[in-house]
Structures are given as C-alpha cells and as structure tokens.
Amino acid sequence: MAAVPEDATFTLKAHFDGMAPIYDGFGPVWYEMGGALLAKNPNPISSSSIVHDNACGNGVCSSLIVKAAGTNNRPTICATDLSPKMIAEVKKRPGLESVKSEVMNSEALAFPDNTFTHSIASMVHPTTLHPDVLTKEIFRTLKPDGVALSAQFASYGWIDFTQEAIRKIRPDAPPFPGPVPEEWKTVDWFKSQFVNAGFKPENVDVSKITIRILFKDMWPECRAHMCKAVVMMVAGSWSKADEEALYEELMKRFDPETSDGDGFDHETLLLVAKK
C-alpha cells in the first residue's frame, strides 16, 4: 500500500479522539452496522465466550452484545481502541462496567495467540493504516473454530454531492476519490485481507446490505466534523477563501433544511470468517 507519513498513527488517534464525545451523534449507523454484523454470527455468544471488540470506538458492539446476552449469559468482553478518548467513553458507559477496555493498537495486539472465541471489527479496516496487519492480528488471536466478524462500507453515499460542492468552487478540480482507495471498497479486497491472513477461502463469507443515513439524525457538530474532514482531504493547496467556500457549500448539502434530499445510502459489507 501507499507509504504513510511517519506521524500518521498520531493523526489517526487525534482524529478519533475528536470524534469520541460526538460518536453517537452520527445517527444510528454504527448500531445498524454492528447489529447486522452480529446477526450473521454462526456461533452463539454465551457466558463461556471470550469476545474481542476490536477498535471498539465508544463500545457500540460491546453494548449490543451485553444487551442481547441479558444478565445470566454475559460473555467476557475485551474492548480495545487506539484512541484514549474512545476508551474513556467505554469506561463511563452504563452497562459496560464488566467490559475490560484498554488502549491498544489493533495492528500489534497484546493478547496471546488463540485467545478469543469471537473477534469483532466493525468499520475498522478502512480506518486503519495497515488493514493487512490488522487482519493477521485478528487471525492470530482467534481460537481455532473461532469466528471473526467484520463490516465496512462498500460505497459512501455522500461522495456524489461532495463532488458537486467541490466542482462549484473549483470547476477544474480532479474527481474526489473519497476517504479510501476504490479497491478497498470491494468484496474481493475485503475477502482477500482475511484469506491472506490465514483464513481458508471457503470459510470466508461476505454479504451486502444498505444503510441509510438521514441528515436529521446527524448532530450539527457531526455534520461540521465531516465537512471539515472533507475540506482537509480535498483542499490541500487551495486558498483559505476557497477552503471556506467549500466548507459552506458542504454544510448546505448536509443540512436537512437546505439539502436536496433527506440523506444518503452507504452500501455495507458484512464478513464472517471461521478459523
């Protein structure tokens, strides 16, 4: 993959630290994704399960697992994330008191080989710097017969109207590719991460769903966070005035009062792999 700047891990941590207090303000998207992913789990989670909520964010998947388990069937859950602020959110979340949460890089997990019965990485591959290393760590730490569950977007519904906003400010701007390389959004790429990590191809299944995000469900600060992130991705050497104009254009398109539609769709891949 492309070389990344030396401080990229730091930048990633800072980005997600910034998102931590407003993570639930992006609407129900993370819960719909995690819920759909957990519904694909072929090995029911029980009190004898040892689950890794990998790059757990504010604990979305842990909270879904705890809710489904009830009080008598609660598994051991280890939740890890690179962002200390995300882990702080997990620690203060009601219902997750028994979850063992800690700051940890998913590309260098501190767990021994063959630790987990279930390894869950929901919307993690596109956000890590080295998804191949992440997936090898998932394979290494999963017990034989264990299940890895992973989800990611196959399309980003906001890219088209973002492109329109960019062209309005800079008609000659090159096409906006979005946050991840085109190849990373494909079923083949996602599956190959797991096969290259050691899972047998016949034990890896990928399915697709669509998740709709409504502008009205996004907190204003989350819209602003997204628009700022897009300006940072796109603008580069643009003048300050053009950057600000792009930010204004984007904010109009993300605002339920001024946008053309009521939201956008994310095609989403759900992957199940058995070790």
Ligand SMILES: C[S@@+](CC[C@H](N)C(=O)[O-])C[C@H]1O[C@@H](n2cnc3c(N)ncnc32)[C@H](O)[C@@H]1O
């Ligand atoms: C989009 S969020 C997904 C969070 C959660 N899995 C969920 O279902 O909502 C991506 C998370 O990955 C974390 N992350 C990115 N790279 C990581 C890495 N190398 N190690 C650990 N966490 C990482 C970020 O800090 C962020 O919390």
